[in-house]
Amino acid sequence: MTHQDYDRQAATEIIAGFDARPEMLVQILHGFLDRFGWISEDAIRQLAEELNVSRADVHGVVSYYHDFRTTAPGRHIVKLCAAEACQAMGSRELEAHAKTRLAGNDVTIEPVYCLGNCACSPAVMIDGRTYGRVSKERFDEIVDGLGGVRT
Secondary structure (H helix, E strand, O other): OOOOOOOHHHHHHHHHHOOOOHHHHHHHHHHHHHHHOOOOHHHHHHHHHHHOOOHHHHHHHHHHOOOOOOOOOOOEEEEEEOOHHHHHOOHHHHHHHHHHHHOOOOEEEEEEOOOOOHHHOOOEEEOOEEEOOOOHHHHHHHHHOOOOOOO
């Protein structure tokens, strides 16, 4: 996933696509995430202004949902399942390995709580693609196929 610089006009178009209705905030935020890759302070200010809600209200929704990151993501996004089934099959060790393996790369590593692939634990999602039964070795093979990741 790549992110784009914040663009007020593009943000206004996303907001207008939901008729600037405050009850559509979560959907609007997903639109921002799809377009920009993250929710910046500029976005929070603009949303509050255009939806006629407080910045605290917007920030509260952004901070409540794990999908809404408030920092720009790396070139690749690695989501590691931390739910019980994956933990039982070694996801904690896989997470430690991933952090060591990807240190110094432009990669965002995020825990998630279930990728819906419990029968194939441990599961990871890399740039929107889910992988099951991921060992440290398989993780390295997958990462080696990504562009822009140093070994």
